[in-house]
Amino acid sequence: MTRIALSLTINGQTHDVLAEPHRTLLDVLRTDLGLIGTKENCLEAECGVCTVLLEGAAVNACILLAAQCQGRAIVTIEGLAAPGQLHPLQRAFIDHGAVQCGYCIPGMILAAKAYLDTNPEPDGDGVREALAGNLCRCTGYQRIIDAVLSAARALRTSPPSQAAR
Template sequence: MTKVALTLTINGQRHEVLTEPHRTLLDVLRADLGLTGTKENCLEAECGVCTVLLDGRAVNACILLAAQCQGRQVLTIEGLGRDGQLHPLQQAFIDHGAVQCGYCIPAMILSAKAYLDEHPAPTEAHVREALAGNLCRCTGYQKIADAVLAAARELAHRR
């Protein structure tokens, strides 16, 4: 099978990837690049645990061909913190007890980031709407919503 040569910018770093055309961004991130902070589950864009940001927008990496990402910017959870410091969203998730098993959390944080980047002062209803594509089975979402709202306040404060 013909492989496709791709250039992806992941967490600010250029990666040259040679892969088969049917492989998804999720396959490449996890299996080829070892970036397992992006999680794998339903593979049908229902659970949202594979959420990453593509050119700043939340996408399900499980149904996106890696080939579709040629030349584009990908942000995964591994690229969110800066200089060893947690992002305010990450810190808020810890502070508000929003983490249980944690498997959905990297995706949840990235969905929240994409939303807050565009809507810096959301209501709880907005936050819940923004995270509707991310299933969590542990928390019941309440502390997650609280964490995102707190992070929004913290980010506004820093501006």
């Protein structure tokens, strides 16, 4: 199989990889770049565990070809805060007990981030709607919704110094 040279901008850094053109961004992130925070499950854009930010918008990396991402800024969960630090959303998820098995959480946090970036003053219904593409089987969602609302308040009062790249 012929491979093509891809130059991907992920979390502000450039990664050069050789990959077959049919390979998805999810596959390349996890297999070639070791960015395992982006999770794999249904591979059909139904569960949301593979959510990343593409030019700031939440997308499912499982149905996005890596080749489509050249020259476009990608943010994964690893790039949400500097190493050793937590984004207010991450802090809020911990504080609200919104994390059980945790497998859906990176995608959930990124979907929430994209939503809060354009809707800084959300209500509960808005958050539920924004996260409907992310299935969680452990929590029943309530603590996740509460965490996002609380993070929104925190972000309004003191935006993170180390904003996502």
